Amino acid sequence: MLGALSMRDLTVLAPLTTLRIGGPAREIVEVRDSDELVDTVRTLDDAGQPLLLLGGGSNVVVADEGFDGTVVLVRTQGLVADVDRCSGATLTVAAGEVWDDFVAHAVEQEWVGVETLSGIPGRVGATPIQNVGAYGQDVAQTIARVRTYDRRERRVVTYAAADCGFGYRTSRFKAEPGRHVVLEVTFQLELGPLGAPVRYAELAKTLDVAVGDRAPLADVRDAVLALRAGKGMVLDPDDHDTWSAGSFFTNPVLPPDAADRLPADAPRFGQADGRVKTSAAWLIEHAGFGKGYGETAARISTKHSLALTNRGGATGYELLALAREIRDGVEARFGVRLENEPVLVGAEL
Known part of the structure; x- marks a missing residue:
């Protein structure tokens, strides 16, 4: 070593x-x-x-x-499965396993609860840090515990889900950057051929089911992959729209009075704590930054206004300059300051 x-x-x-x-x-x-x-x-x-x-x-x-x-x-590897008809599937997965490989395996085995997270790039260990989510599911709904190495206390610590501080695209691990090294993640999934109730309207429409209904697991995965591909969110080395870090900005969660100041047609989603979530993509587009916007090799995706992409040869300076322009433009237009989702290494907005 x-x-x-x-x-x-x-x-x-x-x-x-x-x-x-x-x-x-x-x-x-x-x-x-x-x-x-x-x-x-x-x-x-x-x-x-x-x-x-x-x-x-x-x-x-x-x-x-x-x-x-x-x-x-x-690049750690391993998946240990304990499957029981009554309690479901308890799956302990090494941090270095490819996330979408795990999701594909879960769908194949009829383990329910991560199917709408298909096509998300990255490794399993990153998912609890960001509380990765899409199309009505996030990993906090199925994580049972997270095993970590605590660099401050210099010991291995296992956190139950209730102690992980999960919130919208956040966790205790993100709140203390660099402290916790995720080693393994344990998921608790249900068993069955049907996916969890579909909570996302766009996905329900694609599957031709009502919101709250279920669909076969494989159909849900295929539908999500198709939706993501249409937005340039499934990695493809030949498609520059996928040369991105996914959604660059998180959807803002605002106090009610701030949400009231948005235009009447701005999307609003009530949260359990009384705050209101709105759409970063809507804010970006209505602030004048449409799909394909940009003058360098760093541009907004032609398929999705939340993705900042490298059209080939872009520099970090160019990408971050574009991100600042969008963030500042949205704030000037709507009074809402967007927060970046990707981790910045050696750089800042």
Whole structure:
């Protein structure tokens, strides 16, 4: 292990991210099991070396200057399934497993609860950090516990779902960036051939069912993949609309008085705490930033106004300049400040 940490030539990070943007790292280390991951992180921390954990690179923007430290590629593998007719499927999945491979396997096995999260890039370990969600589901609904290495306390800690601080695209792990290294995630899924009740109107329409009805798991997965592909949200090396970090901005959740100041036709979704969620895509488009907007190789996707894309050869500087222009334009027009969803490495908006 220590030999793997010796200095090498600088390595460019761009090919390791879905945006294909990012400068050099001092060192790149790949780990294949949880013990090696913990040992690697502990060794780097002991040496005082800057550390960046990287899974699928799908939710990160790396600066053109790169990262002056060690990048640890999380490639741990393994899935342990405990399936019972009464209690359902309890699945412990290594952080380095490819997320969509896990979802495809769950659908094939008739394990219910993650089917609308099909087509999302990245690795399993990233999903609880961001509380990944789409089309009416998020991982907080099915996560039972998360096993982590706490870099501050220098010990392995397992958090029950109730202790993970899950919220809209957030968690205790995101709230304390860099502290918690996710090792494994345990999911509790129901059993059956039908997906969970469809909660998202666009998906229900595609499946030709009413909101709240169920559809076969495979049909739900196929419908979600088709919807995502139509928005450039399924990775395709030949499609520059997919050279992105997914949705660049989160949907704002506003106090009622702020929501009241939006135009009457702005989308509004009431939240359990009394706040109101609105659509970042709607705000962006109505602030004058339409699909395809941009003057450099960094542009808004031609398929989805929430995705900022690399049309080929874009720099981090260009992408972040576009993000600032959109954020500031929306704030000037509507008084709402958009928050970026991807993690920024060596950069800021």
